[in-house]
Amino acid sequence: MQVASRFFPRAFGRHSSTLRRTLSASAAAVKSPPPTTPDLPTLSMSGEKIAIGWDTRTWSRFHAWWLADHCRCPQCFHPVTKQRLVNTFEIPLGITPSKVDPTPEGLLVSWPSAKPHESLYPWSWLRRVSYDPVIPEAREPVPEKILWGSKILTSPPTITYEEAMAQDDRGLYKWLSNVDRFGICFVSGVPANPEATEELSQRIGFIRETQYGKFWDFTSDLAKGDTAYTTLALAAHTDNTYFTDPCGLQLFHLLSHTEGTGGSTLLVDGFYVASLLKELHPEAYAILSRTPVPAHAAGEPSALYRPSPPGGYPVLSHDPVTGELTQVRFNNDDRSVMSHLASQQLEDWYSAIRIWHKLLTSADSEYWVQLGPRTAVVVDNHRVLHGRSAFTGKRRMCGAYIGVDEYRSRLAVLRERFDGKGSPGDHLERSVWSPGL
Ligand SMILES: [Zn+2]
Structure with missing residues (x-):
């Protein structure tokens, strides 16, 4: 002093x-x-x-x-x-x-x-x-998100396999920027085999291993105790509601569909549906934002997954700093017993989730697409819900989960490289004053 x-x-x-x-x-x-x-x-x-x-x-x-x-x-x-x-x-x-x-x-x-x-x-x-x-x-600019309904079918975000795999990473940046903005991006021209699809997945980051394996390659043979391994229709849902930390991205690729029909893929922008809910039914939005929902994965005798804490998480989660919607978590099939709410709260939650379901399944929200070999799709599992119609015959599907942090890290590094002051291709030396440190 x-x-x-x-x-x-x-x-x-x-x-x-x-x-x-x-x-x-x-x-x-x-x-x-x-x-x-x-x-x-x-x-x-x-x-x-x-x-x-x-x-x-x-x-x-x-x-x-x-x-x-x-x-x-x-x-x-x-x-x-x-x-x-x-x-x-x-x-x-x-x-x-x-x-x-x-x-x-x-x-x-x-x-x-x-x-x-x-x-x-x-x-x-x-x-x-x-x-x-x-x-x-x-402040550091927040990239804009583009909310979409069924009309996205006229021009869904798509890049080519060559772009995604190109050494200079420009195509990878375009791919992940599309995922960040739209929550989905198709990749066209992917060789119709699991090896090329796995390599494509690894362009983004580590594949996240789960009870379903690392890179999955499956048919409707109930090899795993989950309805994904059947021919049943699946309503729009996000995956891993029973995890504390649901996977960030999933990539899937239909390698073949023989001796049958059906099996269209359903994609719904959960952020779009949430925006409608917030505008039309703010009270329901508030209920779905604060009420935790328990979930489980129990179809495999060797596994019993529940999130921590076991009461689960709300359908809609928000950034505690900005209040922005950050995550949609909804899989009605994986929901556990709702015994944790008082009678009035239960009534309120069931009313709210019915309104959510109505908006989620409206023709304006549902984007149906018939996937085929050579087109993979990446879905942001914290935002976009997916499902499918029932099918006959034999479908061979492959794909992978990628952790949200791996994907975010890859995108952040690509932003530094291509939106920073360096010339494209430079590996800039990160400054101690860089955003995010
Ligand atoms: Zn000092």
């Missing part, structure tokens, strides 16, 4: 609570006219906070201890592993900088310490992470 009291008055004297950048008065600066520098943000200190004035009306206030905790110098943040090294719990709550300077590169903060320490925070980063207040236009 000795150090602080020595520096503090100079930087934050009673009559100079607002600091403007002053060019260092070097001899060189005196000889030639001062270079024209863009206006730097204004700084002011009040209490334990540093305020940054972006313009006359917009100020961001940061706690000094928050800035210390977010120092990204190589001593405080590992430049390679991108992990925090600073000991958060050694930063005194009442810490105040010994000096703050606005520089063209960013906010320069000097900290009082036995070992003097300087932190430099880029301005663009400070605007992006500003929390008091949030500056919405400076």
Whole structure:
């Protein structure tokens, strides 16, 4: 604190609570006219906070201890592993900088310490992470989602197998961007064999192994205790409602259908149906957003899956930060006994789920497509529900699950590469100031 009291008055004297950048008065600066520098943000200190004035009306206030905790110098943040090294719990709550300077590169903060320490925070980063207040236009942009109904059949998002497999990953980026925007994307021209389909799946990420195996290749022979392995019709559902963490994506490819008919694939945008429900029946939407639903997978004697906690999760889950819908979880066939709700809550939930079902099965929502060999489809299992009509004959289907985190990670890296400042194909060195760190 000795150090602080020595520096503090100079930087934050009673009559100079607002600091403007002053060019260092070097001899060189005196000889030639001062270079024209863009206006730097204004700084002011009040209490334990540093305020940054972006313009006359917009100020961001940061706690000094928050800035210390977010120092990204190589001593405080590992430049390679991108992990925090600073000991958060050694930063005194009442810490105040010994000096703050606005520089063209960013906010320069000097900290009082036995070992003097300087932190430099880029301005663009400070605007992006500003929390008091949030500056919405400076936040990382959220890619738009396109909600769809049955009319998507005129131009469903599709890429070619060649694009998906191309070495430069541009096609992969297009593929995953489509999945992110629409929740589905077809891949045309896939060789009609399990090996090529498995390789295609692995372009996205690790295949997620489950009780159904790793890469599945199955027919309607009830090889596994699930209705997927029958010829029965399946109503629109998401998979793995009985998992704590349902798979993120699934890819499937109908390799052959012989000696029979039927078996159309049904796809429904759960986010679209939810948007209708929210608009037309907000109370039902609220009930489906808060009522947990238990589920199970018990068709295999060797397995008994239930989510944790066993009460399950609501049909509609939201981002606790933004309130945005993030996940649809619905499989009426896998629902367990509803004995966890009071009588009135039960009535309310059954009314709400009936309205949901009506919207889900309306002609406006249902997209029916007859899949055939050489066309695979990727479905976001947290958003799009799938089903099929009954069929006769023999169908051979193959496919895989891919974890949501693997898919999101792959997409994030492709965004860095193709939407970042590097030229296409570059593997950019990730900055310690990158979004998301
Ligand atoms: Zn540091």
